[in-house]
Amino acid sequence: MPSITFLPSYRKITVEPGSTILDAIQRAQIQMNVVCGGQGKCGKCIVYIKNGSVEFDREKFGKFFTADELGQGACLACQAVVRDDLHVMIPDSSLIQQQKILMESLGIETPFQPSVWKYYVELSPPTLEDPSPDLTRLVWGIQKQGGPLAEKMYAPLDVLRGMPRVLRDSGWRVTATLALVPGGYRIIDIEKGDTRKELYGVAIDLGTTTVVAYIRSLVDGHVVGIASNYNRQISCGEDILSRVNFARKNGLPKLQALAAESINLAITTAANGAGIDREDIYEVVVAGNTIMTHILLGIDPAYMIEEPYVPVVRRYLTTAAPRLGIEVAKDASVFLFPAVSDFIGGDIIADILASGMGERDEISLLVDIGTNFEVVLGNRDWMFSCAGAAGPALEGGEVLFGMRANPGAIERITIDPVTLEPQYQTINSIKPMGICGSGLIDLLADLLRACVVDRTGRINTEIIHPRIRQGVHFPEYVIAWKQESGNNKDIVITENDIKNLIMSKASVLAACITLMKQAGITRNELSTIYFSGAFGNYIHKENAIMIGLIPEVPIEQIRNIGNGAVEGANMALINRKKRKTLDEIAKNIAYIELNAESSFMDEYTGSSFLPHTDLSLFPRVQKMLDECRLKKIPPGVP
Amino acid sequence: MAENSPDLGGKIGYVVLGATKAEDGTRSVSYRLGGESDLPFIGMKTSLGSIPLVAFEICDDPSYWSPIVTSYTGDLVSDTPEWATAAEQQYGADLVRLYLTSTKRRGFDDFPSITKVTEDVLSGTGLPLVVEGSNEPAIDSEIFQRCGEAGQGERLLLGTAEAGRYRSVAAAAMAYNHSMVAQSPIDINLAKQLNILLREIGVKADHIMIDPYTGSLGYGFEYSYSVMERIRYAALKGDTDLAMPMIASAMDSLSVKEVREADPVIRDDIAVAWEFYAALSSAVAGASIVCVRHPKTVPLLKLAFRELWAGKKPGEF
Amino acid sequence: MVLKALDIYKLLPKKNCKECGDPTCLTFAMKLASGKGDIDKCPYLDLNAKNILGASTRPPIQLVKIGVGERRFAVGEEFVVFRHEKTFYHPPGIMFQVSDIWPAEKIESVTRRVGSEHFVRVGTDLTFSGVAITNESGDPDVFSKAVGVVEATGTHIPEVLMAADPVVQEEGLKKCGNFRPLIYSATKDTYKPMCALAKKFGSPLVVSAKDLESLGEMTKLCNAEGITDLLLDLSFPSLRDYVPAATEIRQKSISRSAPELGYPIFLDTTRYEMQDTALVLGIDKYAGVIVTPALGPASSVATLTLRQNIYTDPQKPIQMNPGIYPVGNPGKESPVLLTVNFSLTYFTVQGYLESSRVPCYMFIVDTEGLSVLTAVAAGKLNETLVRDSIKKFDLENLVSHRRLIIPGYASPLSGKIEEETGWKVLVGPRDAAEIGDYLQKEWKI
Structure with a gap:
């Protein structure tokens, strides 16, 4: 069998002849950037063959490379078929980079009302005079310690099997762990001695891209460890649709295992950081989108992406951790957030919980933007929700020099309206490699302010300026010259990039407006707009309004709830009553299918303009732009 | 939604086409379009609107024209200025709309011919003129410049600006004080967007006519009709970015299946009916200029408009 | 006066009793607002609410x-x-x-x-x-x-x-x-x-x-x-x-x-x-x-x-009839380009194809008027539809090759279409403006 050596790590692996290099990379557990799921469409999985040769259609995929790169043996890992031994160089740019992942939470006050407890009991050993069975002895002991009524407790067979030995080995001094379950309390563990302090729970945000774990003490609720890592399913396709497609092709078991593995990795990292034992985690709360939740449960998600988009379950579920492959205390239970529809999943319910919008009279709008976006409008009485595909442009996809928020990404940028010269800031302050979502929004807003683009996003090529030029296919604006960039290329934004960006922002804005119209709410009635997710934390709010990503409200009414999913999961972890609230929220949200809403296309076209065709919806932006124009156009010019 | 109120608050702005001698031009007539403050026809009760005009469309290279017209009209079509004369004197049109179809030829570069044909047509007819330039970004600028210059002082209507290419036609229109056609593909939002774009580069609202793109009867007219109604209603409710007069040309009428494949005996009748039904309905939906290509359609429309607009003459209020 | 869902909701008892058959009062209100609901299904409406809702749902013009x-x-x-x-x-x-x-x-x-x-x-x-x-x-x-x-x-x-x-x-x-x-x-x-x-x-x-x-x-x-x-x-x-x-x-x-x-x-x-x-x-x-x-x-x-x-619903997306539309004078070896029946998509693509001067067939499948992106996302454009349409419009007898150009935005479907139809799938550009270039460079037979 051919053996492949990966450079620069010299990791070596053997594969079947006929495998692709990507197969080998994935088997070697190298986290490769595979946007299209290995279809040869995205051109991101570039590798260089340094020794040996592969089967690769250079003509078909040549468009992804320069002649120079081809000369150096460049090919696409997913399309290169292995026959013989190889040395393969993987450039850093093809690896998934350490991403800036949102970690902080708002810390909304949630009373500590856990659903798992530990009781330390010192029991008298049985005698001929006191022949009560072991279990009776234990539950009475717990009750005496202030625990639940003895008759409300029960022990599953597994626990019973270990019980006599633990009791006797410990000299009848044990710690029992109890979990609240429907109808009573379940004894889920019995340990020797006093382990009351070792009682933890974990809140998980199972995202399509990243997994975040918060370990909290369930003695007092404080956070002991946090960790995050990529969702390992990324190797089966970057976006949710490719995951579902992967699941369709008998890939569900693999995806399920990868989901559990990603969770386990985050838990282990967090636990190691905190110096605690995974076995002491007795409860797991998972908030994830509908598809992720289904996959984690091993339920086929295929039917959800077809009409009529019905999820298999729409309420919260609990199950035992081992059944999902989550490696914590053996009898720990896993609580999964409920889902409303294909797109309004547990992550959004968690957002709502974290924002507190469902507990107030004032009307709020919640916007969660990623490749897909979700919007929720409402208050304590009613809620409308909808979701759609924003396209990856706002995350840096479908943009020539777009990239995720990795080191080297331009995350802030301003353009001088007179000289048209940019000033930017990159993540980790290294040389620019590309531009990420927050940078793109800044860029578009300032290109508009400087009249480099018109309101449809077309670049005015009549402006004579070295940074404005006709590119290979489209007009473009040069953000960073080759000499200053980190990849030896002029970093540009093309008219086509801008078009994709506008399409993305238009879907979000059109969804907001559709919900508001459905409810008969104007922007003046919105008390708050919440941004959830990493995206909201980094973007410049004024610029988000400038380009018309969200309806115009005063800046101070825009709040970031950060990672609402992990925040909500934390709240549900430490407060059992919040779990009931969740089901109520899930039940009360009315879901509006944008595809079935005939006015949506109309709103979309109206929103495909900077900031919107109806300028009266954006009076502040209009004023600002008018001022900019006055500065641009010298008096006397028509 | 519909309010039963005679006064909706908004008013359509005016656009002036053509310049007579008194106005430093050479046209025999000039028109002031717009001014409506109510729905079509109803306007006659509360405020006066202008009677719709009928524009007859001709071109400078008839090989791109419908064979129905060329065979009905005969040799005349190869003499563009004569054709324009006929439009005025024989058919009775209010306007002539000249399409510079010669620019469609591959590698077109005979720019002096553009100047010439525009000047010749202006001599051939005393009617105000609409000129449709090229569809090719590479030559747009030169073409619009040429016809703009050739028609200097005549207050032409220059076409056509679209969202993707509006700068060159706007430049020519502004340089020579012509009005321009702003065309968007059957969508009120896109129509409004284009008008905003034009405003932002300095084109005045009274130099813009909205062309909402008119699908021919049975082929998109169902959408065009409503888009025209929507545009007009939004303008009457006060949206100044849509408060311009509209021009409608169901220019594919003669090439749709029902007309193209009709029995030759009645083909002209069907062609006329197809144009007439769409043009009249466009006027009902708010169009101020309707354009047709079959000579026989012109008098029918003129008659209908005269009857419905209570005997007013074109340009009269 | 057309009432919004929320206006109706405010008149409903908000009991979420489910007796109307809807899970919540809000979803029931949405149904009423879209004209699909029947107010009589709510057993707890007071008279005032009934009058208001009744008046707004009764047709204003006699049938x-x-x-x-x-x-x-x-x-x-x-x-x-x-x-x-x-x-x-x-x-x-x-x-x-x-x-x-x-x-x-x-x-x-x-x-x-x-x-x-x-x-x-x-x-x-x-x-x-x-x-x-x-x-x-x-x-x-x-x-x-x-x-x-x-x-x-x-x-x-x-x-x-x-x-x-x-x-x-x-x-x-x-x-x-x-x-x-x-x-x-x-x-x-x-x-x-x-x-x-x-x-x-x-x-x-x-x-x-x-x-x-x-x-x-x-x-x-x-x-x-x-x-x-x-x-x-x-x-x-x-x-x-x-x-x-x-x-x-x-x-x-x-x-x-x-x-x-x-x-x-x-x-x-x-x-x-x-x-x-x-x-x-x-x-x-x-x-x-x-x-x-x-x-x-x-x-x-x-x-x-x-x-x-x-009397056509102007809010329904403008649709083309599915079928094969020749551009120029295509022959047995001409390319076949698949796209959706959203008519603006059709007209845009057709315009660029005509100006490309490459004779070809446009192969329009029925996505109920959805654009490519939406049709892919909604699963309306899928391999079965392509397979059935090839059969229905007898594409196999129209051309001698077995190659199909699909829109760039439909690229995730390329594998499945190949499996389902046996045709070789070529992924075209995402932007119709590039189609001419694409055909000139990529189409070789």
Whole structure:
């Protein structure tokens, strides 16, 4: 069998002849950037063959490379078929980079009302005079310690099997762990001695891209460890649709295992950081989108992406951790957030919980933007929700020099309206490699302010300026010259990039407006707009309004709830009553299918303009732009 | 939604086409379009609107024209200025709309011919003129410049600006004080967007006519009709970015299946009916200029408009 | 006034009792707002709420049925002034006029024409609606005989009996009164006997008067006689009065400010010199029943097409008929480009293909008018659809190769389409503007 050596790590692996290099990379557990799921469409999985040769259609995929790169043996890992031994160089740019992942939470006050407890009991050993069975002895002991009524407790067979030995080995001094379950309390563990302090729970945000774990003490609720890592399913396709497609092709078991593995990795990292034992985690709360939740449960998600988009379950579920492959205390239970529809999943319910919008009279709008976006409008009485595909442009996809928020990404940028010269800031302050979502929004807003683009996003090529030029296919604006960039290329934004960006922002804005119209709410009635997710934390709010990503409200009414999913999961972890609230929220949200809403296309076209065709919806932006124009156009010019 | 109120608050702005001698031009007539403050026809009760005009469309290279017209009209079509004369004197049109179809030829570069044909047509007819330039970004600028210059002082209507290419036609229109056609593909939002774009580069609202793109009867007219109604209603409710007069040309009428494949005996009748039904309905939906290509359609429309607009003459209020 | 879901929700009991069959009051309110719900399903509505909701869901224009059997039609029950606010539901009945002084053969031939003539457009059968028999003789027997001639054709098409004299009218009704003909018409002087006839035969009735105010009075009088299936005659002496009057009626009835005008409109174009013009105005602007002389072939097809256009839902995405559309003069080896039937997509792609001057076939599949991106996301554009469409349009016999170019945005489907169809899939550009370049570079056979 051919053996492949990966450079620069010299990791070596053997594969079947006929495998692709990507197969080998994935088997070697190298986290490769595979946007299209290995279809040869995205051109991101570039590798260089340094020794040996592969089967690769250079003509078909040549468009992804320069002649120079081809000369150096460049090919696409997913399309290169292995026959013989190889040395393969993987450039850093093809690896998934350490991403800036949102970690902080708002810390909304949630009373500590856990659903798992530990009781330390010192029991008298049985005698001929006191022949009560072991279990009776234990539950009475717990009750005496202030625990639940003895008759409300029960022990599953597994626990019973270990019980006599633990009791006797410990000299009848044990710690029992109890979990609240429907109808009573379940004894889920019995340990020797006093382990009351070792009682933890974990809140998980199972995202399509990243997994975040918060370990909290369930003695007092404080956070002991946090960790995050990529969702390992990324190797089966970057976006949710490719995951579902992967699941369709008998890939569900693999995806399920990868989901559990990603969770386990985050838990282990967090636990190691905190110096605690995974076995002491007795409860797991998972908030994830509908598809992720289904996959984690091993339920086929295929039917959800077809009409009529019905999820298999729409309420919260609990199950035992081992059944999902989550490696914590053996009898720990896993609580999964409920889902409303294909797109309004547990992550959004968690957002709502974290924002507190469902507990107030004032009307709020919640916007969660990623490749897909979700919007929720409402208050304590009613809620409308909808979701759609924003396209990856706002995350840096479908943009020539777009990239995720990795080191080297331009995350802030301003353009001088007179000289048209940019000033930017990159993540980790290294040389620019590309531009990420927050940078793109800044860029578009300032290109508009400087009249480099018109309101449809077309670049005015009549402006004579070295940074404005006709590119290979489209007009473009040069953000960073080759000499200053980190990849030896002029970093540009093309008219086509801008078009994709506008399409993305238009879907979000059109969804907001559709919900508001459905409810008969104007922007003046919105008390708050919440941004959830990493995206909201980094973007410049004024610029988000400038380009018309969200309806115009005063800046101070825009709040970031950060990672609402992990925040909500934390709240549900430490407060059992919040779990009931969740089901109520899930039940009360009315879901509006944008595809079935005939006015949506109309709103979309109206929103495909900077900031919107109806300028009266954006009076502040209009004023600002008018001022900019006055500065641009010298008096006397028509 | 519909309010039963005679006064909706908004008013359509005016656009002036053509310049007579008194106005430093050479046209025999000039028109002031717009001014409506109510729905079509109803306007006659509360405020006066202008009677719709009928524009007859001709071109400078008839090989791109419908064979129905060329065979009905005969040799005349190869003499563009004569054709324009006929439009005025024989058919009775209010306007002539000249399409510079010669620019469609591959590698077109005979720019002096553009100047010439525009000047010749202006001599051939005393009617105000609409000129449709090229569809090719590479030559747009030169073409619009040429016809703009050739028609200097005549207050032409220059076409056509679209969202993707509006700068060159706007430049020519502004340089020579012509009005321009702003065309968007059957969508009120896109129509409004284009008008905003034009405003932002300095084109005045009274130099813009909205062309909402008119699908021919049975082929998109169902959408065009409503888009025209929507545009007009939004303008009457006060949206100044849509408060311009509209021009409608169901220019594919003669090439749709029902007309193209009709029995030759009645083909002209069907062609006329197809144009007439769409043009009249466009006027009902708010169009101020309707354009047709079959000579026989012109008098029918003129008659209908005269009857419905209570005997007013074109340009009269 | 159309109520929003939230306005309705505020009137509901908010118990989420599920007795209406919906999971929550909010979803029930959404159904009501979209016109799909039935307020009576809520058992806990108070009277006030019922009144408000009832009034907003009752049609502001009376539904009137004309004729019986297969060719019967209904007019009225419209909800909006402009099509773009929702849609128009009931296209006007267009009736060919015949006269009782005509020879029987002539009456018969017009009737038979209405009975059998039809045009097929966009998969729909378009026909004229019926005949209007006018009493020009003034003689009840002659009129009755003419009605008899129409009846004897066995076409079962709806009829309008146009006889001002109630005595004459009754003679006609005796022949066809069981088939719900439209009675034309009741005036201030004749409304009592006309209403009696309408009642006796269960027929709808047109009311005529000199202006809108008098028409409103007439409908009240007829209502008092127990007749509510009414039409308003707007065939005023001058055609230029039609559109203002029809618009005013529509506005007032929709806003419910003049319920006495909440009836469909009747227009007799035979009174005017410019009949085509009258016909267009009637179709564009709210007519329920239009009487016209038998139309020539050109006007016939234009009229039916215009009526179809005006009564198409303008909010539905503009769709092309799925199928194969040649561009240029393609041959057996020409490329085949798949795209969706959203017509703007079609026209854009077609434009760029034409300018590319590469002869090819556009292969349009039915995505219900969705654009490529939405169709892929919604699963409407999928491998099964492509496979079935290849079969349906016999693509395999049209070209000798087995290669299919799909839109760039459909690239996730390329593998599945290959598996399902056995055709080699080439992924085209995402932007239609690049299609010419793409064909010139990529298409080699």
